[in-house]
Amino acid sequence: MPENLVACPDCDLLQHVPLPPPRGKALCCRCGKVLATNKPGANERALALAIGAAIVFVIANAFPLMGLSAAGREVDTTIIGGAWAMWQEGNQLTAALVGLCAVVAPAGYIVITMVVLIATRRHPSAPSWVGELLHWAELAQEWAMAEVMMLGILVALIKIADLATVIIGVGMFATGALIALLAAMAINFDPEEIWTHVQWTGGGARLLANSTQTIDYQEAKK
Amino acid sequence: MTAREPMAMPSGLALCKHCGLLSKLMPTHETSYCPRCGNELAFRRRETIQRTWALIIAAAICYIPANILPVMTSITLTGTEDDTILDGVVMLYATGSWPLALIVLIASVMIPMSKLFALAYLLVTVQRRSLKSNRERVQLYRLVEFIGRWSMLDVFVISFTVALVQMKPLMAAQPQTGIVFFAAVVVLTIFAAQSFDPRLIWDSANSMENQNE
Numbered sequence: 001m002p003e004n005l006v007a008c009p010d011c012d013l014l015q016h017v018p019l020p021p022p023r024g025k026a027l028c029c030r031c032g033k034v035l036a037t038n039k040p041g042a043n044e045r046a047l048a049l050a051i052g053a054a055i056v057f058v059i060a061n062a063f064p065l066m067g068l069s070a071a072g073r074e075v076d077t078t079i080i081g082g083a084w085a086m087w088q089e090g091n092q093l094t095a096a097l098v099g100l101c102a103v104v105a106p107a108g109y110i111v112i113t114m115v116v117l118i119a120t121r122r123h124p125s126a127p128s129w130v131g132e133l134l135h136w137a138e139l140a141q142e143w144a145m146a147e148v149m150m151l152g153i154l155v156a157l158i159k160i161a162d163l164a165t166v167i168i169g170v171g172m173f174a175t176g177a178l179i180a181l182l183a184a185m186a187i188n189f190d191p192e193e194i195w196t197h198v199q200w201t202g203g204g205a206r207l208l209a210n211s212t213q214t215i216d217y218q219e220a221k222k
Numbered sequence: 223m224t225a226r227e228p229m230a231m232p233s234g235l236a237l238c239k240h241c242g243l244l245s246k247l248m249p250t251h252e253t254s255y256c257p258r259c260g261n262e263l264a265f266r267r268r269e270t271i272q273r274t275w276a277l278i279i280a281a282a283i284c285y286i287p288a289n290i291l292p293v294m295t296s297i298t299l300t301g302t303e304d305d306t307i308l309d310g311v312v313m314l315y316a317t318g319s320w321p322l323a324l325i326v327l328i329a330s331v332m333i334p335m336s337k338l339f340a341l342a343y344l345l346v347t348v349q350r351r352s353l354k355s356n357r358e359r360v361q362l363y364r365l366v367e368f369i370g371r372w373s374m375l376d377v378f379v380i381s382f383t384v385a386l387v388q389m390k391p392l393m394a395a396q397p398q399t400g401i402v403f404f405a406a407v408v409v410l411t412i413f414a415a416q417s418f419d420p421r422l423i424w425d426s427a428n429s430m431e432n433q434n435e
Contacts, residue, residue: 010364014233031357068389070392073392086385094381131259134241135241135259156382159379164389
């Protein structure tokens with residue numbers, strides 16, 4: 001059936017890919033790219049995880065990550081404090097990049113994913129702007145680097161540990177939880193399912209149905 | 223490669239890069255739009271070879287000042303010290319945390335450089351219409367896409383060191399120009415990986431087939 005016809009995004013091979021069994025996935029038989037997944041209830045879980053991630057994100061940003069005490073003085077910093085320090089020291093470009101990857105992109109990813117999931121939840125047809133938002137969520141996800149930031153903070157801590165006493169703050173634990181929740185969100189999110197709810201814009205190109213000579217190709221590995 | 227491997231482009235089908243819908247694309251039309259999400263359709267990413275080369279070259283140029291210029295100045299009671307990225311690695315190693323020194327060395331020095339070489343290799347083989355080890359090349363591309371973000375590590379290390387070590391006149395840390403070039407390398411290589419189209423790896427097999435027919 002032409003509806004099963006899929007082109008691999010990495011090697012352009014046309015294949016007939018039937019819906020994999022629950023929890024299964026279909027791989028491209030030429031390059032191994034995942035072409036289809038079947039995750040029952042994935043987006044319900046993703047919504048729950050996104051709400052959890054939003055709460056943890058607020059905690060991670062509101063409380064200090066870590067503090068430093070030396071000679072009776074104490075300094076502490078939050079996530080945004082890293083970007084702010086760069087900005088104040090006259091390194092605005094780097095500050096903007098740090099702010100994007102540490103705060104703006106993760107926040108955008110969580111909020112946009114929540115909006116998309118709520119808008120398509122139990123709605124047979126969601127407006128087409130949901131599709132546009134989905135694209136923004138993917139973009140934000142690419143630049144959300146909470147796990148890289150965490151490793152960066154740990155390296156910074158070890159560098160500083162020789163100079164002064166380091167105090168680990170609540171924000172650090174919350175950031176650890178945030179990394180786990182973001183990863184769980186990414187695994188459970190199923191954009192294909194979202195697209196089945198989104199209204200088509202009906203742009204110029206002709207639909208696939210009754211196109212091309214149907215090419216029978218071996219079924220992808222399950 | 224056999225003629226039994228049908229590809230979307232020769233069949234006039236284009237995959238939407240936004241929503242993944244496969245639609246028929248007329249080569250004669252000026253622009254077609256995806257019927258589902260309304261974004262512009264194309265068989266391949268736009269000017270992918272030129273753009274990727276341009277971004278790689280720009281990143282390679284920035285890579286030099288990123289490694290030569292200091293990225294951070296530490297001010298302590300004993301004096302002022304300018305550190306380059308490699309100095310940071312050496313310092314970590316000297317203080318006895320060699321696993322961290324290794325992580326920073328891999329993330330800051332080896333990942334950006336191997337990304338540049340890997341993308342250049344992929345571009346050269348595509349331009350020479352290589353037919354060999356296609357699967358390995360696409361796996362290399364996926365690796366490049368996956369590890370790219372980790373080179374941001376040093377940018378975060380410097381930011382949080384600067385944010386925390388603010389106890390003038392006892393000690394202080396200031397970012398230096400090198401970090402801007404380093405951040406530029408990271409961003410440019412991420413963009414370069416995104417602008418490369420892995421489907422080009424398989425296109426040469428297809429064009430060979432057409433010549434033989």
